[in-house]
Amino acid sequence: MARTTRTRRRGTATAVLLAAAVTASLMAGCTTGDRPSDDGRGQTRSRSQEPGPSERQAPTSAGPVLAVKIDNVRAARPQTGLEAADIVYAEQVEGGLSRLMAVYATRLPEAVGPVRSARESDLELLRQFDEPTLAFSGAQGRLLPLIDRAPLNAESPESAASGAYYRGAGRAAPHNLYLRPERLIGAAPGADALTTGFRYGAAPEGGTPAKSRTVRFPAARFTFTWSADRHGWLVSMDGTPTITTDGERIAAPTVVVQYVKVRESRFHDVLGNNSPYTQTVGSGRAQVLRDGRVFEVEWQRGSATDGTDFTTADGTPVNLAKGQVWVVYATA
Template sequence: MQQRWWVFTAAFLTTLGMCAVVACGSGTRTDRAPPGPDTSSPVGAPVLVAKIDNSPQARPPVGLGAADVVYVEPVEGGLSRLAAVFSTDKPPVIGPVRSARETDLTLLDQFGNPTLASSGAAPELVAAVDQSSLQNASAERQPAAYFRDYSRPAPHNMFVHSDQLPEGGGWPADSQLHFGPAPPGGRPTQYEEARYPAAVIGFDWSPGDQRWRVSMGGTAYTAADTGPLMPSTVVLQSVQVSNSSISDVAGSVSPLVRTTGSGPAVVLRDGQAFPASWSRPSQDAGTTYTTPTGAPIPFAPGQVWTVLVPAQF
């Protein structure tokens, strides 16, 4: 297996104006049709976002293979949590679901007014979720849609019936995903990874599948209902992170990720790594990715994963 550490060099930082270190580590996949047409995501189709528990005790997930987009967010304790965006297909059961974070209010605003499925939110955050563009369909608001699987340990055992949630707003045209051929300038790679203080998310290229096999902490990441998770495109996006005003029950401060603005990234597709710059001018806009020469980097048709990598790590 080829190993490489991604370090944004001084020249690259001069071009992109930010600092980040992203490491290059094993994984998984789901056979699924590309979301929407080959060139964009499904405009106007209702959007459901589910907050998925990604702690080791919560695995394997259910329903994640059907997501159009999966965001990996840093949370308390150096761990990660997922925000799975469903529009093309909504599986009957999704989970385990956990609570929303302040980061979600800005990150998910680009999807208009999607339904947000979660176990709830910190008391200090509930009012902000209710007042946001998101349709708060938490277990507190829609209790009949949620259930617990008692074969799993609590609190990592809450699931949701997607068809019992209110329908979300349509996917806005301004934040569509764009698919197409890869630009020149990619570097062949077999494996890349992003590191949080207490989590490692790996992507191993599978030539036979033409997908990236996902791993968590060096172990293949597999959905209980559909099998190995394998996105066609992965974005390792360097972001600024600060402390929010919210802490968990253990006193750990919840990170607040800035997903508007610009910065460096690495786009993985077709067995290649493309150095990139990301840009998102406002909360209701989608994120664009360009090469150092300014050429757009479209996604390969299929599931897209975006890992939000804190710039200081």
Template sequence: MTACTGSEAPTATPTATVEPSAAAVDAPAPLAIAPLRGTIVPAGKTANPSLAVKIDNHEAARPQIALERADIVFEELVEGGLTRYVGVWQSDIPDAIGPVRSIRPMDPDIITPFGGIVAYSGGQQVFVDMMKATPVINSVFDYDTTGLFSRVADRDAPHNVVLKAAELVGRNASVAPPVQQFAYAGTIAASSAGTDGSPITQINARFSSARYPGWSWDAASQAYLRSQEGAPDLDTTGARRAATNVLVLRVDIDGTYGEVPKTVMIGSGEGWVSAGGKTVHAAWSKAGQADPIRLVDDNGVTIRLAAGNTWIELVPNGTGSVELVP
């Protein structure tokens, strides 16, 4: 018997293909809707409280610092036929905001629905007391001992008070974010103005002979560009201020406080909502101080804004006027 002494060929060991586990695959970052813009943002962007700030609109206060980054801006009549702003920031908190000015009697009704924080420079004690009586956290320049406010050297007083906005919000990070104030559509075309509005290229709002802002539709940027008293309204970079939505609301004026007019916010009135170069007629209402503004069209259907920033012009009945130019 003959034995076989040759070596056998080695047998290849099969290699297993390992599929990545679900835990090993990077999950997409969670997203959320910015409550004061209606835009899609990283979920962390919606966790912080809102910050409302009283902003100067005197000629010496222009250009304002970071006003273009606000989610919502209200323009209101103050004494002497001038106007001031209430800017509300939540999705994008700047390091600095200003110039900061004093509180007025309508501001508690405007600001309370947002919750969060309000910053202002002071004001008549009766108005300060009204603002402090709300659930909103008050941060006041006149009483600040923590360095949140300062006067900058390149502007003249009283138009030079600047707030450390990001620091203020950071100190109050545990405060709840705001609830959504308006209904939003995902696109300009799907907004109520986009679907049901009439073409309007120019919006002119007159508060007084001293203050008459205008908004021009710019198709290239898909936004409204702002003017003040016939001149472009520019930010600190020289860019023109712009808005995705422009709301013009006609409001009554309460003369209880003499030369200081109080815009009546708890009530109802006529309005116009513009987005995408179109405008839809509206009725606005606000049931109470803590309630948001409700907007409905002529059929009583809730108006949807376009996702983006919003400017709200609170134009007085009687002395004010609104012109919509096709």
């Protein structure tokens, strides 16, 4: 895939984040009420309230997709802006917990969050897009140079335009960092930026009728329940319905359960727990949930710059339903 060259602010951001790593690790980097993560190492400055008008800047021009790392422990729910994402990826993190990456291309919500830290496997996943913008709160200190060298625009609170990030009221850090997407990328780039390889259209033949499907991580679970009224799969996480701060129940027209290799990475959190690496390049089996049915399919992604193809056993491409897609990476 061809790559474009864009001006980045990551060099300064990396230096600041590295300098802040030691002191930040003493801050609230562990997930409240759940198992710890490494977020403290890359924790950004704290704001007790939203920035005032004097801090705000005009939006920039539209560009590639925006990917936002979103907190997914109980203390972070309900999340904000999740309903506007074109794709929501669910991956494992330390302690068997889960974290989300929401990808925005066709529309931008007013705010997204809570924003949390990046992982090494995010870099491989994001290579399918052309110079995507990654919004994240920070990262493990030794991972920051890899993020800086990756073909993406890394935007932490230190590097982003003033007013793009703010601390929300009513929640304790680190579960209160939010992003205003328009102040980061200006406008939604459009569906053409979604270079995932996904195909949309009529459902394939066959499939098995299903009322619900549950995917379990070691310390988290996702349940998708078919709603004919919403014509989508109602999302529940850890046994609780997924409702945004606007009171909207998330219902995804398509859910992909993709079985992948999840191995140990080179990185650990502040307590020594290994950060899992979700390997999204390769091939394997998957299940596509749409229209109240489950379709057994195969997935293939030849290289990091490729999208992912879903096919039936005879090689026929499988269409997804139009609208939001959830991709849950389950252990093969």
